[in-house]
Amino acid sequence: MENAPIKSPPKIKPSDLTQWCERMGYSQRDAADALGCSRTAFQNWEAGHHDIPAYIGLAMRCLMTANPDDRPHPWRRERRPK
Numbered sequence: 150m151e152n153a154p155i156k157s158p159p160k161i162k163p164s165d166l167t168q169w170c171e172r173m174g175y176s177q178r179d180a181a182d183a184l185g186c187s188r189t190a191f192q193n194w195e196a197g198h199h200d201i202p203a204y205i206g207l208a209m210r211c212l213m214t215a216n217p218d219d220r221p222h223p224w225r226r227e228r229r230p231k
Contacts, residue, residue, distance in 0.1 A: 161201040161209070166194060169209050184208050 170180050181191040184205055194201045 158203045158206055161194075161203075161206040163195050163197045163201070165206075165209075166191070166201065169213070173212065183212055 166180070169175075170177065173180070173183075175183060177191055177195065178188050181188040184191070185208070186205070190199075193199045194205070
């Protein structure tokens with residue numbers, strides 16, 4: 150049996166992040182918290198200043214397919230003090 154070539158995950162575009170936030174009901178801060186990154190990093194990706202790492206796309210898919218009760222919700226987590 151011949152080894153099949155490994156395909157790279159599809160590249161995530163800044164507009165994909167924006168649409169994902171809208172679909173999930175997340176602000177930039179909520180999305181960054183859910184994905185485990187800083188808000189600054191998220192803003193830079195969404196503005197197109199930096200390439201979006203492949204693991205962020207995978208995390209986005211996992212959060213979309215998770216049981217809604219298991220998803221991080223903005224109203225369920227404690228806000229960090231400012």
